[in-house]
Amino acid sequence: NAGVTQTPKFQVLKTGQSMTLQCAQDMNHNSMYWYRQDPGMGLRLIYYSASEGTTDKGEVPNGYNVSRLNKREFSLRLESAAPSQTSVYFCASSESHPAYSGNTIYFGEGSWLTVV
Amino acid sequence: AQSVTQLDSQVPVFEEAPVELRCNYSSSVSVYLFWYVQYPNQGLQLLLKYLSGSTLVKGINGFEAEFNKSQTSFHLRKPSVHISDTAEYFCAVSDSGTASKLTFGTGTRLQVTL
Numbered sequence: 001n002a003g004v005t006q007t008p009k010f011q012v013l014k015t016g017q018s019m020t021l022q023c024a025q026d027m028n029h030n031s032m033y034w035y036r037q038d039p040g041m042g043l044r045l046i047y048y049s050a051s052e053g054t055t056d057k058g059e060v061p062n063g064y065n066v067s068r069l070n071k072r073e074f075s076l077r078l079e080s081a082a083p084s085q086t087s088v089y090f091c092a093s094s095e096s097h098p099a100y101s102g103n104t105i106y107f108g109e110g111s112w113l114t115v116v
Numbered sequence: 117a118q119s120v121t122q123l124d125s126q127v128p129v130f131e132e133a134p135v136e137l138r139c140n141y142s143s144s145v146s147v148y149l150f151w152y153v154q155y156p157n158q159g160l161q162l163l164l165k166y167l168s169g170s171t172l173v174k175g176i177n178g179f180e181a182e183f184n185k186s187q188t189s190f191h192l193r194k195p196s197v198h199i200s201d202t203a204e205y206f207c208a209v210s211d212s213g214t215a216s217k218l219t220f221g222t223g224t225r226l227q228v229t230l
Binding site for chain 2: 004040041042043044045058090092102104105106107108109110
């Protein structure tokens with residue numbers, strides 16, 4: 001019963017380094033998301049993929065890139081990490097894009113990223 | 117544009133006491149409303165949601181919420197809380213338009229003590 005699995009759980013990066021957060025879901029969901037969570041700001045959408053083969057910017061896409069590798073996997077890449085990207089990152093999925101039918105979003109357990 | 121306001125960033129309450137977590141939203145069209153809970157060091161999970169129909173929605177762990185269209189509110193309630201309810205609670209809104217998105221509030225930290 002894995003649901004949404006994301007790796008790594010913890011990572012410390014130096015400014016300017018790059019890294020990729022991996023995410024996979026086993027629920028045969030069409031839509032996947034990357035959020036960041038910062039104190040006092042709730043969750044903000046970075047990028048999403050409404051269906052396999054499509055990706056779209058969310059609320060805070062600058063400094064990030066994504067790849068929908070297949071229906072199961074959706075990765076988030078930081079090309080040149082900055083201290084402002086220190087955050088908790090959540091991958092999530094839903095049966096389809098929630099805009100159309102109020103679908104439930106299922107979240108992974110989070111990845112704690114610190115950029116020094 | 118839609119928005120969600122959770123006025124209380126923290127709510128301390130004693131075990132077995134009732135609790136209400138407030139959520140107000142703004143949107144110009146019909147909405148779907150959600151409450152998610154985040155336990156320490158975990159991801160969010162759905163507590164309950166309102167899509168249509170009865171304005172009183174029951175969720176997991178004894179929580180319920182009432183959709184009030186005239187007051188644009190979706191407050192979360194529980195008649196008697198437990199220590200295990202200590203968590204962060206997020207209200208979220210998605211409107212029913214084709215170009216809509218899901219917007220989360222900033223969260224309310226519920227701290228239950230003995």
